[in-house]
Amino acid sequence: MLAALVLALVPGLPQEAVVAKPARPRVGRGLGEVHPDLELPRIDATPGAGDDGAGTLRLSALRGRKVLLIEFASW
Amino acid sequence: MPVWHEATAPWRADGRLVVVGVVQEQHRERCRLYAQWRGFDWPILWDPLNLTGARAVPSFLGIDEHGVVRWNAPRPDGFAERFLDVEFDPPAGGNAVAPPPVSRTLLADPARGGMLGPVHAAHARLLWGGPAELDGAIAVLEDDLDDPLRDPRAWFRLGVAYRLRVDSPARRPGDFQRALDAWGRALARDPDQYVWRRRIQQYGPRLDKPYPFYGWVAEARAAIAARGETPVELTVPLTGSERAGAPPPAEADPAPAVEPDPEGRVRRDPADWLVVETAVARDTGGERGGARVHVTLRPREGAGRAWNNEGEPLTLWVDAPEGWTASPRLVVAPGAAAATSREARTLDFEVAGPPGARAELGAHALYSVCEEETGRCTYVRRDLRLAVDLAAP
Numbered sequence: 001m002l003a004a005l006v007l008a009l010v011p012g013l014p015q016e017a018v019v020a021k022p023a024r025p026r027v028g029r030g031l032g033e034v035h036p037d038l039e040l041p042r043i044d045a046t047p048g049a050g051d052d053g054a055g056t057l058r059l060s061a062l063r064g065r066k067v068l069l070i071e072f073a074s075w
Numbered sequence: 076m077p078v079w080h081e082a083t084a085p086w087r088a089d090g091r092l093v094v095v096g097v098v099q100e101q102h103r104e105r106c107r108l109y110a111q112w113r114g115f116d117w118p119i120l121w122d123p124l125n126l127t128g129a130r131a132v133p134s135f136l137g138i139d140e141h142g143v144v145r146w147n148a149p150r151p152d153g154f155a156e157r158f159l160d161v162e163f164d165p166p167a168g169g170n171a172v173a174p175p176p177v178s179r180t181l182l183a184d185p186a187r188g189g190m191l192g193p194v195h196a197a198h199a200r201l202l203w204g205g206p207a208e209l210d211g212a213i214a215v216l217e218d219d220l221d222d223p224l225r226d227p228r229a230w231f232r233l234g235v236a237y238r239l240r241v242d243s244p245a246r247r248p249g250d251f252q253r254a255l256d257a258w259g260r261a262l263a264r265d266p267d268q269y270v271w272r273r274r275i276q277q278y279g280p281r282l283d284k285p286y287p288f289y290g291w292v293a294e295a296r297a298a299i300a301a302r303g304e305t306p307v308e309l310t311v312p313l314t315g316s317e318r319a320g321a322p323p324p325a326e327a328d329p330a331p332a333v334e335p336d337p338e339g340r341v342r343r344d345p346a347d348w349l350v351v352e353t354a355v356a357r358d359t360g361g362e363r364g365g366a367r368v369h370v371t372l373r374p375r376e377g378a379g380r381a382w383n384n385e386g387e388p389l390t391l392w393v394d395a396p397e398g399w400t401a402s403p404r405l406v407v408a409p410g411a412a413a414a415t416s417r418e419a420r421t422l423d424f425e426v427a428g429p430p431g432a433r434a435e436l437g438a439h440a441l442y443s444v445c446e447e448e449t450g451r452c453t454y455v456r457r458d459l460r461l462a463v464d465l466a467a468p
Contacts, residue, residue, distance in 0.1 A: 030144065031144055031146075031147060032143060032144065032145075033143065033144055034141070034142050034143055034144075034170050034171075034172050035136070035138050035142055035143070035144050036172060036173070037172045037175045038097075038120070038126070038127065038175050039175040039177065039178045040097065040120035040121055040122050040126065040202065041103070041120065041121045041202050041203060042118055042119065042120055043103050043106055043107050043110065043119040043120070043121050044107070056179050056203075057095070057118050057120055058175065059095070059138075059142075059175075060142065060172055062093050062095070063141070063142050063170075064140050065092075065093045065140060066091065066092050066093070066137070066138070066139060066140055066158065067092070067094075067095055067138040068079070068083060068093070068094045068095070068135065068136070068137060068138075068149070069095050069097065069135070069136040069137075069138055070076065070079060070094065070095070070096045070097070071096075071097045071098075071122075071129045071132050071133060071134045071135075072076055072096060072097075072098060072099070072132050072133040072134075073098060073099050073100050073106075073132050073133075073273065074100060074105055074108075074109035075286060075287075075288040075289065075291070
């Protein structure tokens with residue numbers, strides 16, 4: 001959408017000038033910076049608790065507490 | 076992970092620390108099983124779309140009471156002294172933070188969020204909407220890729236969406252290959268993104284596996300059962316590739332398999348009672364000429380047939396052309412517990428051939444199916460031609 005607009009407004013702009021956009025680095029994760037807010041479905045591993053994926057947790061809801069954030073995979 | 080779980084137990088118990096996990100996996104119930112096995116009782120969030128942007132796992136961050144990142148890659152030793160016991164000053168510029176771009180509230184209000192609102196809403200539909208939302212969300216993400224400015228994350232997330240649909244009742248033919256191709260496009264543009272690379276390797280050939288991705292499942296289920304608990308059920312069966320690790324030493328190769336029905340005497344399936352779909356997961360490590368082929372078979376709608384789980388198991392025999400190898404050549408799919416069933420069954424095997432080459436492999440499937448109306452069961456054969464392309468899309 002945006003690219004189409006850019007190409008329409010700037011005649012002659014070479015395709016490769018806009019195609020090879022690298023992945024943007026993660027932002028807001030540096031030391032001393034406020035961590036960006038995040039909302040994702042919550043997994044409940046409690047036996048029998050069920051898990052319909054409806055539960056959520058927002059990181060900013062934990063303000064006032066110290067948090068250890070662990071990103072992982074089960075392998 | 077288990078180290079941190081144990082180390083933080085007293086701090087979690089006395090309320091000094093909250094541990095939050097974010098799991099970078101496609102299937103959340105597999106993480107539920109892992110957490111049940113390990114006894115993780117802290118909240119875990121499911122991020123199949125890699126919304127956090129994590130490039131590798133595991134990673135650890137200490138975030139203070141103001142929401143400020145204070146320690147990247149902390150260690151349990153000294154964690155209390157250097158982090159828990161410190162009263163941090165609030166940031167000079169304040170600690171206001173923008174609301175998360177993807178939120179469950181977008182399900183009710185998809186127009187919110189400016190230009191990227193529809194894409195973020197599509198992500199929310201994938202995370203919280205269930206199977207009924209998959210088609211609509213995928214249509215939005217496919218349309219979004221018309222924009223050449225899109226960065227590779229869009230391709231990765233579209234691949235996740237296709238794979239979510241593979242594992243749902245909304246599955247469409249070709250979705251698995253679409254997922255693999257989309258992930259491949261994303262990784263080609265950002266080869267150091269290891270969360271994305273692992274998503275392909277999960278289904279890929281053994282030569283490309285850093286470790287067996289789900290080799291722990293059997294041990295976990297046994298340990299949980301031994302505790303008297305019921306293990307979390309895996310709604311999506313593990314493929315052979317997901318259980319397999321690095322290639323075994325040559326001397327450990329099993330005895331050659333014996334071809335079932337070598338003379339083709341078993342009666343042919345007269346009416347294509349099964350739908351057959353092939354997906355090829357290529358080696359992410361470059362031109363090593365390896366891939367994992369996934370062949371999915373399921374009873375065709377309207378054919379009136381179901382798997383006969385009391386008869387012979389579904390088997391696949393593979394013949395590789397000159398210059399190619401297939402391993403194992405004989406693959407057997409376990410049946411379900413019920414007498415008959417209609418689920419999709421995936422059998423997978425390794426192929427190796429000239430890097431970048433294409434080939435058509437001969438194969439045949441043998442299976443027992445029952446006519447749903449009469450209950451009459453038949454053991455039949457289906458001859459297959461499996462196209463394998465080792466070139467990147």
